[in-house]
Amino acid sequence: MSNQINFRFVAFLGVTAALGGLLFGFDISIITGAGPFLIRHFKLNDLNLGWAFSSLLFGCIVGSVIAGRLTDLAGRRKILLGVALLFAATTVATGLAPTFRLFILARFLGGLAVGGASIVSPMYVAEVSPAVLRGRLCAFYQLSITLGILISYCINYLLRDVGPWNWRWMFISGAVPSVVFVALLLRAPETPRYLCKSGRRDEAFALLSRITGETQAGIEIAEIQASLAEPKASWRHLAQPGLRRALAVGFVLAVLVHFSGINTFIDYAPIIFQSAGWKMDAALFSTFVIGLTNFLFTLVSFWVIDRHGRRPLYIVGSLGMTAVLALMVCICAFDRFAGPVVLGLIMAFIAFFAACIGPVFWTLVPEIFPNRVRGTAMIVPVLTQWAANAAAVLFFPLAFNQVGKAPTFAFLGLMALTQALFTWRFVPETRNKTLEEIEAQWKAVAAKPR
DSSP: OGOOOHHHHHHHHHHHHHHHHHHHHHHHHHHHHHHHHHHHHOOHHHHHHHHHHHHHHHHHHHHHHHHHHHHHHHHHHHHHHHHHHHHHHHHHHHHHOOOOOHHHHHHHHHHHHHHEEEEEEHHHHHHHSSSHHHHHHHHHHHHHHHHHHHHHHHHHHTTTTOOTTTHHHHHHHHHHHHHHHHHTTOOOOOOHHHHTTTOOOHHHHHHHHHHHHHHHHHHHHHHHHHHHSSSOOOOOOOOOOHHHHHHHHHHHHHHHHHTTTTTHHHHHHHHHHHHOOOOHHHHHHHHHHHHHHHHHHHHHHHHHHHHHHHHHHHHHHHHHHHHHHHHHHHHTTTTTOOOOHHHEEEEEEEEHHIIHHHHHHHHHHHHOGGGGGHHHTTHHHHHHHHHHHHHHHHHHIIIIIOOOHHHHHHHHHHHHHHHHHHHHHOOOOOOOOOHHHHHHHHHHHHOOOO
């Protein structure tokens, strides 16, 4: 099949949708460098600082629910266009907010866009990707998240000394990638699976023929239509044995991916470095090093995810994160939480996550659900991961500053270890399987006698 794949067109589709991830990463992490200036401008305590960081994430919860429902009605592409426009509007509104309440409101509304992108972008990539390339193309989504993070860190560092409005310009700069996203989406088609679902078989066949050639397109069209011919599932149908197991896997992975600490390090890196004795300029520059590590090791995942599979990477990454967090606990317990050691450990943590966990999570989640319910079913893990993300980011300043560094890192390490054990026991391998084959795999597991 690979000889028939139109690699240039497939790459265009994957990169276009994955730009939603760039805006996702940018919006989440631009506040990393703005945070210390927000503390001074709005005179924030630990809890208010948590709200400043997490308000976007609570908006993501709502946005993922809305987008998950609308994408099966309006299509993937239209929702992504709306998301891109909302990104542009809310980044400007956040930067211009005159009060802390309006700042929180603008960030919450921006979260609607981020939440929508988080559910529709990986869905789009999964539905236009040939099975042999899906892992790499879905890794584009995680790669674009890390690129958005890296770009935001660069902007934060460059704008650190431009005056009291520096944090405002940090947020407003997000309008630029939003416009690029809109321009690319205007040239992109709807997904073949949504076209089939909408009764537009000829358009779907033409698109699949352009992607993989007519012979493979005929096979995939037959598989898609057979899958969609089954009765449309409601929330009640999601409780059926095969789907129930898939939902459980998605739910638990969505909780652990954030309770193991990734966004606490991404968001609060300058504050963590300052607590380790770094001055502001050095702390902000160190976030650039963190962002570069994140980006480079996500590139590593691009080459290994379709070679070694999802499950082995997830286990290795989780165990690596566990080891790093155990070392963090040790240096806190022996009062050695200072200097380059902290930067090195955080870089190691980010490397394990970027090479193994992030890309696999966003690849696996859209893969494990059947065609006819993917939009609805994905609400569960995506909404859950945003809720877990929001909770972790909201309470991290309180835990870090008042409960203590060692207990906080110990909890994150326990969650990373739990992630490894859960993956080893319950997560199936989906490498080189079509979406329809994965659906049949869940049904076979559910049919086994207990």
